[in-house]
Amino acid sequence: MLLRSLALLVLMALCGQAVAQGAKESAPVDLPPSQLKPGEFIWSPEAVPAGPLVMVISLDEQRAYVYRNGLRIGVSTVSTGKKGYETPTGVFTILQKKKDHKSNLYDDAPMPFMQRLTWDGVALHAGRLPGYPASHGCVRLPYEFARRLFDVTTFNMTVVVAQEAKHSAELAHPGLFAPQAISAGKSEDDVPRLTWFRAYQWYPSKSPAGPLTVLMSTADERVLVIRNGIEIGRARISVAPGASAIGTQAYVLLAGDTGQPSAVVPSRRGLLWQSIPMPGYEAKPGNTLDPALVANIRVPPEFAAKVYDELAPGSTIVLTDAAILPQTTGKAMTVITTEDEVVPATTPAR
16 A cells, blocks of 8 residues: 555656656647647747747637747747736736746746746746646746747747737737737738739838748638738639648748749749758658649749749748638637738638
């Protein structure tokens, strides 16, 4: 009986340590954030290697979302302030970073990879994640996620803490894109809507320089172009009937060209694209886009040429079967700074 009790205590301690440390590796990139278990996270910064960072913490969901250049590169389970010690909502910036920090308020409790949000004790740091709010006001993160986040953040990075009772659903339940309310302060009237009869829109002057991210959704048959977290263009695409599922794929543009005409823009040289390994997906061989993708997805030629002329080494393309339009995914998938597309009431939304 004594041995059994000791074994149980050891097992409980090990389980508690596992919860405190969290997952060692990222979950597959396609896993819905709602299916993450306490201590789990998704991390795929390779898909968008450059651009401004923003973090949104949803108190309702107990999730943290990290965006780079307007596109989500990470999501993690968290544990925020318990009753009586609620984590304050609002817009914060990172004031201080310390890899090995101990609490000044709670018996020198360890706070690895601390990133301070307020001077009165609220911070991001690695800690125990039981699956519900349990901290004294800080935002606890899985150890490995906290380490990776610490490595990419900078002082003054924006961190939004939101709750449905006090904020729009867009902030309280963010999705694939950085919520509109925290992206460069643009209003809905800044970019004309893509009407049902319009093939594309293109406004590169809204953000004339910086890293380019091209996001393509086969579910919505749309392609979006984002620079510095600001959408500068979008277009309708068509997908060949019966085309195979693509999951989530990402490519980064290399220097040089193939010496052959581009399969997408025949009047230009073919570009060199390096496949990027994503959680749950291995990199594809070769230095070109997947030929099956090129054959099965059609982009308006004029739009494709405009995007081609803006591409530079380091630009990325992310292709996904996931839906990205609000009509398909609801408010949680609101696009960065542009308004919802206009779809006739008689036309079912995709």
